[in-house]
Amino acid sequence: MFVRAGTACVARFGPAEAAVLNEVMLEVITLLSEGFDRDDPVIDRLFPDVYRDDPGASADLRRYTEDDLRSAKLEQAAMLLDALPVEGGEVALDEEQAEAWLRALTDVRLTLGLRLGITNDDVDIEAELDDAILRDPTSPRVGQLSVYQYLTYLQESLVGALMA
DSSP, X not given: OOEEETTEEEEEEOHHHHHXXXXXXXXXXXXXXXXXXXXXXXHHHHSOOSOTTOHHHHHHHHHHHHXXXXXXXXXXXXXXXXXXXXXXXXXXXXXXXXXXXXXXXXXXXXXXXXXXXXXXXXXXXXXXXXXXXXXXXXXXHHHHHXXXXXXXXXXXXXXXXXXX
16 A cells, blocks of 8 residues: 655555545544543543543643644544545655654544454454454444454555655
């Protein structure tokens, strides 16, 4: 997907790939923009307590940092969407843009992963997907696991291009 071309990380997106990436990023933007439910495990994961043993200190720090962190996450998602051709096409990212894309992809993977019950990188997504297909190939989980797998591939290719 992403390859290094001089100082840029370049990828070509088909219309379906662009549509999927656009949709999941808009879902994260909606999650971050609308009601902010601290009891939602996704919000808890995207904005973890800094001091797990001291909820008061964590709440105090959160009061000063959470708005800025939320704004940064929204800016990164918007940067990804701004660079993404709606009908598909080529994307060329400089290093700063590529790093913003990586952070935005991390947020969307964490969001989708938690919704799917994927809590660590030790989960074999391919095996999960094969199992879901065998149980019910038309289930929403098959599509969601496929999207998660695609996002993982996209993120890994971008990391590889940055390191090349």
